[in-house]
Amino acid sequence: MDPLSQFLTGPRAQAAFALRVVMDPPFAIDVQDGAALTVIVAVSGQAWIAVEGAAPRSLGLGQAATVRGPAPYLVTDTPGRPPTVVIGAGQSCRTPAGEHLELTFSQGMRTWGNSPDGGTVLLIGTYQSTAAAGQLVTSALPTLAVFTEEEIDAGLLTLLERELTHPRLGQESALDRVLDLLLLHLVRVCVDRTESRVPSWAAGTRDPVVARALALLHQEPEAPWTVAELALRSHVSRATMAARFRTAVGQPPMAYLTTWRLALAADRLASSTATTAVIAEEVGYSNAFAFSTAFSRVYGVSPSGYRRSQGHDARPAAAVPGS
Structure with missing residues (x-):
């Protein structure tokens, strides 16, 4: 998706x-x-x-x-x-x-x-x-x-x-x-x-190899992705995947994956009562601590703080690729 x-x-x-x-x-x-x-x-x-x-x-x-x-x-x-x-x-x-x-x-x-x-x-x-x-x-x-x-x-x-x-x-x-x-x-x-034609997820959809990689990341954000695995599933070399993804999207595949996972997590925090541990697992983090650390670094607030604010006071300017 x-x-x-x-x-x-x-x-x-x-x-x-x-x-x-x-x-x-x-x-x-x-x-x-x-x-x-x-x-x-x-x-x-x-x-x-x-x-x-x-x-x-x-x-x-x-x-x-x-x-x-x-x-x-x-x-x-x-x-x-x-x-x-x-x-x-x-x-x-x-x-x-x-x-x-x-x-x-x-x-x-x-x-x-x-x-x-x-x-x-x-x-x-x-x-x-x-x-x-x-x-x-x-x-x-x-x-x-x-x-x-x-x-x-x-x-x-x-x-x-x-x-x-x-x-x-x-x-x-x-x-x-x-x-x-x-x-x-x-x-x-x-x-x-x-x-x-600027680097972003949208520009990435113009490249069939990058579009395939984006689809995989969006469909299975919780999977233990690596650049090598994305390349294998997209039928190209690791070097080709890394180069074409960065050129089209403006950041490496794993950096984009982090942004996407945290964006999905932010939505879940704002729209559900699921625990932080459950949400962390849903978006691919091995434990709640690692998730909370990554979330706080990008959004400037803890997951529980973001949930309390309902997203109104925690919009990360740097977290959106291509913005």
Whole structure:
């Protein structure tokens, strides 16, 4: 199982926040919700998206964007406009002065904005979790990626808009699945772009030998892997495996395996009541002490501390390959 499939079948994909945003100028939304990943689709009008350290990007009709968190970003009608709305944790909505806007901006079921007939309509899907395996997946995306109308499957956008605007039985589950499919599509597009050929797990899937090795590591993270065993199972020499894996992924196979094991362990710690010893065994550590030492070194907190924080305060910047 590759990291993207792991992400979309894990607890991170459940009950993603989805909303139809309807705005008339002037508007400037300062999004500080700390979400791991947000997908934004423009179905009418135009908006600008700005993240720190980069020039604002325009989002026009039929285009989509992904924004990697947890850093804040701006959605505005024109670049440089000061914020008029601040979105905080739990999707709270206030003015910069702190005045609540939840009721003022409510425009019906899953619709929000400053006008019921605003000229700019955005469909927004937010993956709130900062789970480590999710960050491993989104490392294939830049902080801000914009996708053209030609790159997007129009059928997915139509389905997403229909689910948001026509509530029916099972709407939340349907929205989760549509967002998953849209995210899968956008990550694939980003990986396939020629300018995005950077070392990462995603780039590794372009090399058939490395792709085979990645599949083995993802399917059996608990196995006692060595570079020699990976090479044998992939039908190449040890030297070839080591060289091609490092070139494609940006780190040696065993270093990547450690990152993947600890990412899976972080997810298990945040989403289950299994003991540290059980989780250690599940991801390939011989004992809880060795696991705890490795986990603390990478995440800066013990496994029990990470579990208590539910992942909110223990995101390892250096633990995600290709980020």
